[in-house]
Amino acid sequence: MxxxxxxxxxxxxxxxxxxxxxxxxxxxxxxxxxxxxxxxxxxxxxxxxxxxxxxxxxxxxxxxxxxxxxxxxxxxxxxxxxxxxxxxxxxxxxxxxxxxxxxxxxxxxxxxxxxxxxxxxxxxxxxxxxxxxxxxxxxPYVMNCNVTIDTQDLNIGQQIASAVRGANPGGLRGIQAMAFPHEGTVEIACNVESFKDKPPSSVTEKSRQYISYYIQGEEHLYFSPISIERQIKKLAADHGVPTVGTALVGFTPExxxxxxxxxxxxxxxxxxxxxxxxxx
Structure with a gap:
């Protein structure tokens, strides 16, 4: 930067x-x-x-x-x-x-x-x-966004991690995710990576969830931590499980x-x- x-x-x-x-x-x-x-x-x-x-x-x-x-x-x-x-x-x-x-x-x-x-x-x-x-x-830049869900069922956490993982269909671009047992709950640990090419403009809802910044004049984007939290909360609710906290390890690029x-x-x-x- x-x-x-x-x-x-x-x-x-x-x-x-x-x-x-x-x-x-x-x-x-x-x-x-x-x-x-x-x-x-x-x-x-x-x-x-x-x-x-x-x-x-x-x-x-x-x-x-x-x-x-x-x-x-x-x-x-x-x-x-x-x-x-x-x-x-x-x-x-x-x-x-x-x-x-x-x-x-x-x-x-x-x-x-x-x-x-x-x-x-x-x-x-x-x-x-x-x-x-x-x-x-x-x-370019990477940070960690970890969302905790209130369950001890690791299988639910693994399903949610798979759903948000960027490599999978319907996942969030730039997100690497895993689920771990953590202090009597399950934590969805997400690496949030930056990328250069913009999401398709037709995907308007998701494109609004990306944040841009610049490195030497080149635009980079990442999926916003708030949107990650919101998506995991929605997926957890589908399983009847609430979220109980989100930790941003490190900082946003800005x-x-x-x-x-x-x-x-x-x-x-x-x-x-x-x-x-x-x-x-």
Whole structure:
């Protein structure tokens, strides 16, 4: 995202880590993103948000900074011995395979039958039992919108996730969705991806649910979180189940750009301490 107000192009990184119950560790990782290896502070990098889910034991950190300095993924292979990574999206050149496709190829969803010795990572020689396999991808912009339905019936959640998934007929463009048990309910977890080509103008109702923004003069669109929430609420009601909450993990592109500009102008690297997670 070009940012004339701070004089450079901004990049955003959603860093997912398998830790949420030890907040001191999560914050140490966040602070490490603000420093170079010798320990010098990066004045133009900021951690905008930390979203931690105790039940999943997972945290998502929203990092932002100039494209030239946001090199955390590249440095990871040098700073952490024995780590291994696979690429997806625009980082996966020239194929540009998406995250779902790469995970299926790696047998990601079948942990009980995961044969690490047969996996050839894009970076690293072998998959370490200690560090596992890390995915690194690039896209115009992606955020997470998670809607919770008030049931313990995972089958209902899976049907709803399938109905909103963009790859399926009648689904929502740019949406990748899965259903998970979560604190006695079921969460429909949606990755919201951006795309360039406009929906057909004949589909007037759906086209009004997309929001546009620009990267270097090129228009990109995404399905609005409010519309995602509305569609899942309707599908859940068809099963006689209410929704009980929606969490936007991270920010919309516009909100992210504005907060990143503010944080960088003020030299505030630990911006997450000011900001609480947005819950719709």
């Amino acid at each position: 070009a940012s004339p107000r701070v004089g450079f192009r901004l990049a955003v990184c959603l860093l997912n880590i398998s830790e949420a119950r030890k907040q001191d560790i999560v914050e140490r990782i966040a602070k490490a993103a603000l420093r170079d290896k010798p320990g010098q502070k990066k004045t133009q990098a900021t951690v905008l948000n930390i979203f931690s889910d105790y039940d999943y034991n997972r945290s998502v950190l929203t990092l932002a900074g100039p494209i030239e300095t946001l090199d955390i993924a590249e440095r990871l292979s040098h700073d952490v011995p024995d780590c291994s990574m696979f690429y997806f999206g625009y980082a996966d050149q020239p194929l540009k395979r998406n995250l779902v496709q790469r995970r299926k190829e790696l047998n990601w969803y079948n942990r009980s039958n995961l044969k690490v010795n047969e996996i050839k990572p894009d970076v690293g020689m072998t998959v370490s039992p200690r560090y596992g396999l890390t995915g690194i991808g690039a896209s 909100r992210c750009k504005n907060l990143a500009e503010q944080a960088i102008r003020e030299g505030c690297g630990e911006f997450w301490k000011r900001h609480k997670t947005i819950t719709m």
